[in-house]
Amino acid sequence: MDTSVVEDTVDAVGPLVLAFDVGSSGTRGGVFDATGTEVPGLRGKSGHAFITGASGTAVIDADEVVAEIAEITDDILAELPAGQSVAGVAIDTFSSSLVGVDAAGAAVTPCFTYADTRCHEQVLDLRRELDEEQVHQRTGTRLHTSYTPARLRWLAQDHPQMFTAATRWLTLGEYVYLHLLGTTAVGSAAASWSGMLDRVAGTWDEEILAAVRITADQLSPVHEPDEPIRPLPGSAAATALARRWPALAEADWYPVIGDGLAANIGADAATPGVVGVSAATSGAMRTIVPTAAGRLPSGLWSYRISTERTLLGGAVSDVGRVSSWAESILRVGGPTADAGGRPDGALLDAVLSAEPGEGTPLMLPFLSGERSTGWATGARAHILDLGAATTADQIYRGAMEATALSLGRIAEQLRTVTGPPARIAVGGGMAKGLPGWLQILADVLGTEVVHVRHKRSTLRGTALLALEHLAPGVQRSRARTGSHYRPDPARADYYAQRKARFEVAYQALIAGPVG
Known part of the structure; x- marks a missing residue:
């Protein structure tokens, strides 16, 4: 647990x-005022980790998470000035999670995360049984190990006692x-992340429920973001x-939301x-659009x-993970003694900030499988051209x-x-640690990229969504930003060629042999 003593809440609105x-x-907590500004000193955190295994377990x-939130709440509220109250509680979690409970509310399964891939075979089964294009258009999600349908099918087949x-x-x-x-x-945003919600109607999808052998009364009622929950009086x-x-x-x-939505806000x-x-470690690109029944491109999700x-966008499993893999396997960056053997970030960034060269190999970066756009x-x-x-x-x-x-x-x-897009705002560890990569991203996208430097911005976004209901008329503070990266016209041909070769390699090595 990590908390600090509150010094001043006088200026909080x-x-x-x-x-x-x-x-x-881990879990982080903090108090925000009506402007979306974090109140100094009223924060806490507690670490945890996924339990993983070679079988794909995650x-x-x-x-443990319930206990973390309770303990952080204890510590934060202990520092709140006497007589002051909190009007709202808001939570975001990593997206697409699943836990089964019995009639008393006790967990009878672990909490499965989006990263658990043990239901890969059930994804293939569902793709054979259902029209995936229709499923995608109705629910906004593809059939994939990241989502709940295949996980429920896997539990029913491989762990029937747990399932029942x-x-x-x-x-x-x-x-x-x-x-x-x-x-x-369940908040509509979290329900949509399951892959079982009709993206326009906001109701559970009957065909999916039938395919995974559950009923709607085994799921929670769906709440809009402005429909808070309270304990029964x-x-x-x-x-x-x-x-x-x-x-x-x-x-x-307030209904729990996914961290991707919170990050954008x-x-x-x-x-x-x-x-x-x-x-x-992973990455995503998202934008908020009006809810509508228009046709959804095959590579995107719609939550x-x-x-x-x-929320419209796509996610990739490997961004920072690729950098970490390369640092470890290739020993680039040169280990520094004062950093416990970790690579020197300045040396790594120098490689990325240099002019692109024709001798650079082409890579398909799917260390952990593919989500968007091919699923x-x-x-x-694969690494080519060595x-x-x-x-x-x-x-x-x-x-x-x-x-x-x-x-x-x-x-x-x-x-x-x-x-x-009018603007692309990029946050996360990669943006902070490797600014040269942001220039590569701007060159690839052909659009100006803005580095979002606001710490704990995901936490801030969770508070801001609740404040839309709690304090609708209050002017919000702005997220802190850093450098702007504009695409270099001199590199346009280079990256156009890289994009074309990437697609050729993808079609030959991924789209063909891998389903």
């Missing part, structure tokens, strides 16, 4: 929101609310909550024409936020160009729906 961001490496203990022990199926956020409030609901949960956290006794608890990429890019708004779950990485004179630095450069090219394929499909 009410009402206050307590926000949580549950990521793959799970987490849902009760579950009377309800919840996302991680719903599970947290059930155990803190005694009641729960007079219930044991309401009494316990008021006793433990008096400052939250009257708080509205927190980076001020929540208006039409603005595209948000998250670049960390319903509300009746009015939808080839079994895809693997020669006797190829250096480790050139391979590294080619690998990082490939991550930008992957995002560029998403951008091309986004443009068919939204037209050219």
